[in-house]
Amino acid sequence: MKKLILAALICSALLLTGCGINPVTGGYTLNFYSDAQEYQMGEEYHPQLVAQYGEYADQNLRNYVQDIVNRLGDVSHRPDLNYRVTLLDTPEINAFAIPGGRVYVCRGLLIYINSEAELAGVMGHEIGHVTAKHSVQQMSKQQGLDFGLLLGAVFLAKDSEQNAQNFLNLGSTVSNLALLSYSREDEMEADRLGVEYAHKAGFSPLGVGQVMKMFERMSGKQSKFNLLLSSHPASETRSKQARIEVSKLAENQDINRELDRGAYLGKIKNIITGHNPERGVVNNGNFYSTRYQLAFNGGGGKFSMDNGYLMAWQNPPQTAAVYLEMLEMNNNPEKTKTTQMEKNLGTTAHTVTGRNWNSSRGNVYIYLAQTKEGYYQVSQYFNIYRGKMLCLTVLEKLTGQQTTLANLDSALQNLRPLSAAEAEQLKPPRLEIYTARAGDTWESLAQTYFSPAEAQKLAWFNGCELTDSLPEKIKLGLF
Ligand SMILES: [Zn+2]
Incomplete structure (x- = not known):
C-alpha cells in the first residue's frame, strides 16, 4: 500500500513539473522548461x-x-x-x-x-x-x-x-x-x-x-x-x-x-560568399585577418576556418593543433583570461592533472589532461593586442608527462602583424546577379563565366534544370 501511494505521488510530481501543453498539437508533452526559462x-x-x-x-x-x-x-x-x-x-x-x-x-x-x-x-x-x-x-x-x-x-x-x-x-x-x-x-x-x-x-x-x-x-x-x-x-x-x-x-x-x-x-546581391577577410581568411597557405591586423604563416599546415574560431591550424605531422582567438576584455583583462581558461577546462570529461601559469613565462598558462589515449597538453599564450586579448592555444599529445613549449613557440613565431600591402589585396568574394539577355542559355553563361562543363551546376544553383528556360535574374556562382 505504501509503495502504491509513493508511486502515485511520484507520478503526479512528474506530471506537475514535467509536462506541458504543446502549442502545436494541443496535447501533453514532456517539458521541464517554462516559457520564461x-x-x-x-x-x-x-x-x-x-x-x-x-x-x-x-x-x-x-x-x-x-x-x-x-x-x-x-x-x-x-x-x-x-x-x-x-x-x-x-x-x-x-x-x-x-x-x-x-x-x-x-x-x-x-x-x-x-x-x-x-x-x-x-x-x-x-x-x-x-x-x-x-x-x-x-x-x-x-x-x-x-x-x-x-x-x-x-x-x-x-x-x-x-x-x-x-x-x-x-x-x-x-x-x-x-x-x-x-x-x-x-x-x-x-x-x-x-x-x-x-x-x-x-x-x-x-x-x-x-x-x-x-x-x-x-x-x-x-x-x-x-x-x-x-x-x-x-x-x-x-x-x-x-x-x-x-x-x-x-x-x-x-x-x-x-x-x-x-x-x-x-x-x-553582393553578399559575401566565402570567408570574410575581416574575420579571417586563408590564402596561399597563410591566414589573414583585416579586422585584427594579423597574419599567420601556415608553412604547409592544415587550416580549418569553419568552426567559428578566428583560426584553427594543425601542424603537418598533425601532432598539435593551434587556435587563435581575439577576446573582448570588457575592461577586465584578468577576468578575460580566467574565463577563457575555465571555459576550456569546464567541459572536459578527462582528468586534469596539473594546471598553472608557466613559471618562466608570465603570460603562458599550461595544463595537462589525462585521457585513455595518454597525456595531452594545453598551453595558452595571452597578450593584449590592439585593444583585445589575443589568446593562442596549442593542444598537443605528449609522449610522457614532460610538458614542452616548443610548439607554442613555433606557433608564436608564425604569428605577425598584417602588412598594409597584404590588407590592400584582401577583398572578399561577392555574389553577382546577372540579368539575362536574349539568346543566353545555361550553356552559354557557363562557358562565359565558368566552363562549359558547369552548365548543369549553374542551373541547379539557380533552382532550375538544364531544360528550364532562363529566369530573368541569375546568380552567377557555382559553389
Ligand atoms: Zn530543422
Whole structure:
C-alpha cells in the first residue's frame, strides 16, 4: 500500500513539473522548461553565438529577413514570442532557432536560396522547431543534457573519451553548427509547419519543397552539404512530403502566389560568399585577418576556418593543433583570461592533472589532461593586442608527462602583424546577379563565366534544370 501511494505521488510530481501543453498539437508533452526559462536560455546563448561567429553587418538584409520572420511569427502557434533574427558571418550552409525565439541565418545559406518563398519556407521551418518546442522536449527527455551540449561544446567536446583525439582531428567535433540534431519526426513536423506558416503569412507555400529539391540536386557527394543534411536529414523524403502538404492546401485554397525571385535576389546581391577577410581568411597557405591586423604563416599546415574560431591550424605531422582567438576584455583583462581558461577546462570529461601559469613565462598558462589515449597538453599564450586579448592555444599529445613549449613557440613565431600591402589585396568574394539577355542559355553563361562543363551546376544553383528556360535574374556562382 505504501509503495502504491509513493508511486502515485511520484507520478503526479512528474506530471506537475514535467509536462506541458504543446502549442502545436494541443496535447501533453514532456517539458521541464517554462516559457520564461526558454527565453532566459536563449538570451544566455545569444552573446556566445555572436562572439563566435560574428554578425554579418548588412542591416538592410537583416531587416528584410526580420520582416519575413515577423509575418511568420504572427501566424504561428506562438505569436507572442519575439522572434529576433541574427545574420551570422559564416559561409556555413545553415539556419537554426534557439529556445525563446531567436533565429539565426548563416549568410552561407542565403546564397543557395532562390526566392522569398524559399526563405519564408526555411524560416517557417525554424520557427516550427520553436513553436513545437522540439529542443526543450529533447532536453527534457535526456536528463542532464543542457542546451550548451545541444549547441555543441564551444571548445572541448563534452562527452567523449576520444575527446582529445577528436580535438586533433579538426572540424569533426568543433564544428558547432552541426548542433541541433532533431529527430526525423521533428524535422517533418517543422517542414509541415514551414509550409503552413508561409501560406498563412501570404507567401507561396512552395518554398520548403523547392529548397529541399535544390539541395537534393546539388548535394551529390559534396561534403560541404553533409553538415546541413546531417542536421536536416532525408531531403528527398522531405521534398516529397512538402509537395503533399502543398497539394492538401491546394484542394480548397488558391495557392498561386509569386515566388518573388527577383525581389529576393536583389536583396542578396553582393553578399559575401566565402570567408570574410575581416574575420579571417586563408590564402596561399597563410591566414589573414583585416579586422585584427594579423597574419599567420601556415608553412604547409592544415587550416580549418569553419568552426567559428578566428583560426584553427594543425601542424603537418598533425601532432598539435593551434587556435587563435581575439577576446573582448570588457575592461577586465584578468577576468578575460580566467574565463577563457575555465571555459576550456569546464567541459572536459578527462582528468586534469596539473594546471598553472608557466613559471618562466608570465603570460603562458599550461595544463595537462589525462585521457585513455595518454597525456595531452594545453598551453595558452595571452597578450593584449590592439585593444583585445589575443589568446593562442596549442593542444598537443605528449609522449610522457614532460610538458614542452616548443610548439607554442613555433606557433608564436608564425604569428605577425598584417602588412598594409597584404590588407590592400584582401577583398572578399561577392555574389553577382546577372540579368539575362536574349539568346543566353545555361550553356552559354557557363562557358562565359565558368566552363562549359558547369552548365548543369549553374542551373541547379539557380533552382532550375538544364531544360528550364532562363529566369530573368541569375546568380552567377557555382559553389
Ligand atoms: Zn530543422
